[in-house]
Amino acid sequence: MSEAHEEPLPELDLRLTQDNLELLYDRAPCGYCSCLPDGTLVKLNQTLLDWLGYPRQELVAYRCLQELFTMGGRLHYETYAAPLLLLQDQVRELSYTMRCQNGATLPVLMSAALVRDADGQPLVMHVTLYDITERRKYEQELLRTKALAEEQREQLARANEQLLSKNEQLTRINSDLDNFVYTASHDLKQPIDNMAGLFGELKQAATFHDPDAVHMVTMFDEALRQILSTIRGLTEVVQQQRQRQQQPEEEVALLPFVEEIIRVLQPMYKPHATPFVLDFSAVPTLRMARSSLYSMLSNLLSNALKYAQPGRPPRIRVSTALQEGQVVLSVQDNGRGLDLSRHGGELFQLFRRFHPDVVGSGMGLYLVNRLVHQAGGRMEVSSVVGEGTTFRIYLPQ
Amino acid sequence: MDILKRHNVTISGSGDRAMVFVHGFGCDQRMWRLVAPAFEGDYTVVLLDLVGAGKSDLTAYDPVRYNSLQAHADDVLAVLQALNLRGVVLVGHSVSAMIGLLAANRQPERVARLVLVAPSPRYLNAPGYTGGFEPADIDELLEAMDNNYLGWSGTMAPVIMGNPERPELAEELTNSFCATDPTIARHFARVTFLSDNRADLPKLRTPALLLQCAQDVLAPLDVGRYLHEQLAGSELVVVDTSGHCPHLSAPQAVIGAINHFVAPLRTTPL
Numbered sequence: 001m002s003e004a005h006e007e008p009l010p011e012l013d014l015r016l017t018q019d020n021l022e023l024l025y026d027r028a029p030c031g032y033c034s035c036l037p038d039g040t041l042v043k044l045n046q047t048l049l050d051w052l053g054y055p056r057q058e059l060v061a062y063r064c065l066q067e068l069f070t071m072g073g074r075l076h077y078e079t080y081a082a083p084l085l086l087l088q089d090q091v092r093e094l095s096y097t098m099r100c101q102n103g104a105t106l107p108v109l110m111s112a113a114l115v116r117d118a119d120g121q122p123l124v125m126h127v128t129l130y131d132i133t134e135r136r137k138y139e140q141e142l143l144r145t146k147a148l149a150e151e152q153r154e155q156l157a158r159a160n161e162q163l164l165s166k167n168e169q170l171t172r173i174n175s176d177l178d179n180f181v182y183t184a185s186h187d188l189k190q191p192i193d194n195m196a197g198l199f200g201e202l203k204q205a206a207t208f209h210d211p212d213a214v215h216m217v218t219m220f221d222e223a224l225r226q227i228l229s230t231i232r233g234l235t236e237v238v239q240q241q242r243q244r245q246q247q248p249e250e251e252v253a254l255l256p257f258v259e260e261i262i263r264v265l266q267p268m269y270k271p272h273a274t275p276f277v278l279d280f281s282a283v284p285t286l287r288m289a290r291s292s293l294y295s296m297l298s299n300l301l302s303n304a305l306k307y308a309q310p311g312r313p314p315r316i317r318v319s320t321a322l323q324e325g326q327v328v329l330s331v332q333d334n335g336r337g338l339d340l341s342r343h344g345g346e347l348f349q350l351f352r353r354f355h356p357d358v359v360g361s362g363m364g365l366y367l368v369n370r371l372v373h374q375a376g377g378r379m380e381v382s383s384v385v386g387e388g389t390t391f392r393i394y395l396p397q
Numbered sequence: 398m399d400i401l402k403r404h405n406v407t408i409s410g411s412g413d414r415a416m417v418f419v420h421g422f423g424c425d426q427r428m429w430r431l432v433a434p435a436f437e438g439d440y441t442v443v444l445l446d447l448v449g450a451g452k453s454d455l456t457a458y459d460p461v462r463y464n465s466l467q468a469h470a471d472d473v474l475a476v477l478q479a480l481n482l483r484g485v486v487l488v489g490h491s492v493s494a495m496i497g498l499l500a501a502n503r504q505p506e507r508v509a510r511l512v513l514v515a516p517s518p519r520y521l522n523a524p525g526y527t528g529g530f531e532p533a534d535i536d537e538l539l540e541a542m543d544n545n546y547l548g549w550s551g552t553m554a555p556v557i558m559g560n561p562e563r564p565e566l567a568e569e570l571t572n573s574f575c576a577t578d579p580t581i582a583r584h585f586a587r588v589t590f591l592s593d594n595r596a597d598l599p600k601l602r603t604p605a606l607l608l609q610c611a612q613d614v615l616a617p618l619d620v621g622r623y624l625h626e627q628l629a630g631s632e633l634v635v636v637d638t639s640g641h642c643p644h645l646s647a648p649q650a651v652i653g654a655i656n657h658f659v660a661p662l663r664t665t666p667l
Contacts, residue, residue, distance in 0.1 A: 037646065038612070038639040064639075066614075071530070072537020075590075076545070078615055078641040079423035079491070086645040087427065095544040122646075136544070143543060 031129035037114065037122035039064035039082070048129060053101035065127060070097045070105065081112070086122065089114040095132070107136035178238050185234040192231065196224050233363035236295065237370070247289040254280040258318055261298050268305045275305070275314040283320035283327050286395065292371045297331075299364040300391055304333035307355060309386065327395045334388040340381065347381060400479045404445040404472065405452040408480075410437030413667055414509075415482045416659075417443040419473060421491025421515070421641075422589045425451025428490065431648035436655075439663075440486070445476055447493070449581040458581050466492065466592050470499035477507045484509040484667045486659050490644065491515050491615070492589040499594070501603040510659055511605040514651070515641050516624060517616045519593040526595070527619050535590045542583055598627035605631040606658040608651060612639035632658060 025032060031048030035041055041059050049056055052068065059068075066077040073096040084091050090113045098106045112127040203217060210216075255278060262276055269275055286293065301316065308314040317332045336355065338347070348369035368391075372379045376396045383389040400406075407426065416436050418429045426444040433442050446453040447469050462468050473496060477485060487508045489497030494516030501508040519528045521535070605628050609621040618635070625633040634654045638647035 070537050070541075071534040072539070072541045074614060075530075075534065075538040076541040078613075079421070080545075082640050083424050083428060083642045083645050086642065087424075087430075096541065139544065 030131070031108070031127075033065060033127045033129070035065050035125040035127060037086075037125060039066045039077075039125075041065055042124070051100065051106055051131065052098065065125075068098050070099055073097050081110075085112060085114050085125065089116070095136075098129075107132050109135075181234055182238040185231045185238070189228075189231050189235070192224070192227055196228065199224065230363075233367070237363060237367050247291055249287050249289050251285050251287050252290055252293055253285050254320065255284065257293070258297060258301075261294065261301060264298070265302055265305060268302065269314065273313065275308075275316050276301075277315065277317040277319075279317070279319040281320075282322055286320075286327065286329070288375055288395075292375060296368050296371050296393065299368050300331040303364055304331060304335060304389075307333070307335040307389075309334065309336050309388075323394075325397060327397055329393040329395065330390060332388065332390040337385040337387050337389050338381075338383040339385050340383050344381070348379075400475050403448065403454040403457055404476055406476055406480075407444045408441060409434075409444075410440055410442040412438075412440040414440055414484060414486065414662060415443050415480070416440040416486040416488060417445070417473070417477065417482070419445065419487070419489040419493035419497060420447065420450065421489070421493050422585060423491075425453075427451070428642065429488075429644060432644045432651055432655075435648075435652045443476070443480065443482070443485075445473070447496075447585075448472060449578070449585055455578050455581060458578075458584075460584050463584070464588060466496050466588065466594065467499055469493070469496045470503060473497070473500045474504050474507060477504075483507050486510045486512065486655075486662070488512040488514065488655065489516075491517075491641065492592070495592065495594045495597075498601055498605075499597060502597060502600045505602050508603050509662060509665070511601070511603045512608065512655055512658065513605055513624070514608045514644060515610060515613055515616045516607060517620045518595045518598055518624060518627075520590045520615070521593075523593075526623070527617070529614065529617050529620065530590070535587070538590065539583060539586060542579070542586060595627070598624065599629070601628055606654065607631055607633040608643060608654055609633065609635045610639060610641065610643050610646075611635055611637050613641050615641045634658075 026046040028045060028047055031051060032043075032045040033041055033048055034043040040061065041063055042061065044056065044059060049059075052059075066074045066082075069077060076094075077096070081091050081094055090111075092111045094110045096108055096110055098108055100106055108129040109132050110127060110129050112125050114122055115124045115126065117123040199220065208214070208217070258276075258278055258280075262274070297318070301318070304316045305314060312334065315334045317330070319330050319332075321328045321330070338344075340347075348365050369379055372393050372395075378394050380392045380394070381389065382392075405426070416433075418426065418433055420426050420428045425446045429444060433444060436442055449455060449458040449463065473487075477483075477500075483506055485508055487497045487501065487510070489495070489512070491514070494513035495518060497508070497511055497513065498516075501511050517528065519526065520530045521528045522531060607621055607624055607628070609616060609618065611618075621633055621635065625631055636643045636647050636650045636654065638650065640646050644651050
């Protein structure tokens, strides 16, 4: 655009236009310098000299720009900025630290442009430097935080890995244990059965002269019965686990299912006086593996019969209800009850027994609890000694 | 991956004998653009990027493997093998001067002449040896690199260029010419500046040319003299320029010195 066509300037304070360029160069709020292509300083503005604290004559023609950087910065300049400048004639926003005459450091951001002569040979470098003291502090903080975050991420990953391997280990141990129990109970069963058979033969064939013999034979029979019952229980616990992995879930109609269990339990109560009250009107069917449900209910119902209060006919109510989206399957009896404040914590432990006068293996409730958990549910017990016990099984719908 | 692709190998020129250029720390094969074309008339000119630099396959940079310069030397030899090259003129700048020397020591038949541009066998000072740097200086360099990787620097180019929503960013990145992955650059810097190849010098049987700058903070004259003493039969040429990149600041002098050095090869059959 030629001057003739230029619009007249709007009215301005004339003192602004009198601001001369030399002053602007020298007093600009950033450092300016010009260097030979090798970095030798030829011109610096006053701002930069003030920052660095050097007199002009100590720098011009005597020192290179990169010599004013820290040694690490100089290495970076020589291996990165200098070749880049020669390759593409400019670099922008490179971060360096300058060393002042008094030894203090000054973080700067450098942009530089290379000017070439008519033959294309490098002639002079124009360099602008910005004081970034505050910004550098912030960046250092960012870097520090980033390093910390990375360290913590690594720690977390390591912890997670350990957890995973522990978990795998536990799963393996658990399965090994199941296998062990299964094998052990299986291997024990055969010789015990043989012992029971042999002992039966012995009782008939042999004559005992000791007056205590009859009592001892009874005790031996009882011991045999107990050990067989324990082995059966153990086998059932492991078998349930194995079957569950194989058996599909299905919709089980509760009324005929529970009636079938009650029929099997018939030897445990007086005929014509069924103690059971069934009410599945709220939730008539359950979606579960049939064998799991069978083991749960048959254990709970036989317990209810076994632990009836002496002298009081048993009443056992089996029912379902819906509670906050969950199915609750309850077995309520009027039996002896348990002191939960004393035994509550041990109720579902293997081989824990609370009524030594009643025959049992100590595995029923352990098995029931385990099956409920495997089905994704939980179990609650409430009990009053001498009045009765209620088991509630909460199952996801 | 194809080894030539892995190293972004580019081939130009024609000639029975090959001249192979290996760039130093901080940039890539484009550093040679003022020098390499001068040899295209008489040589097959081979340029490559070290793994981790330029347009090499960055995913191939395994910090364990590349913990020593020997791994890079083996890479150079693998490229020569892939191209079926023997008796080459191997030109290495900065750290690649030592990489070239390690390659020539391992397979002397592949390297007829070695040109070492601004070389140093050890950057750190040691008893009886002046490399020019103290460990604290190297820490400062790593810090300077960190400070330049924070987001405004062109070294973030790989990240930013991957942002399809803001294509304008890629064009604005003026420092992106020699951009590398910051983690790799940091590791390579450490391997470079902590390396010590003094023991490898006397093993060299290949004729070598030492090209040194008159003022180079990374490879001072003392280091040049040391190398000249240790490399029997080597030639030392001091180029009248300053800085660490004579092939950029004084390309004609570098071309002249190499030409003079390799002249006897014209009459030597491959």
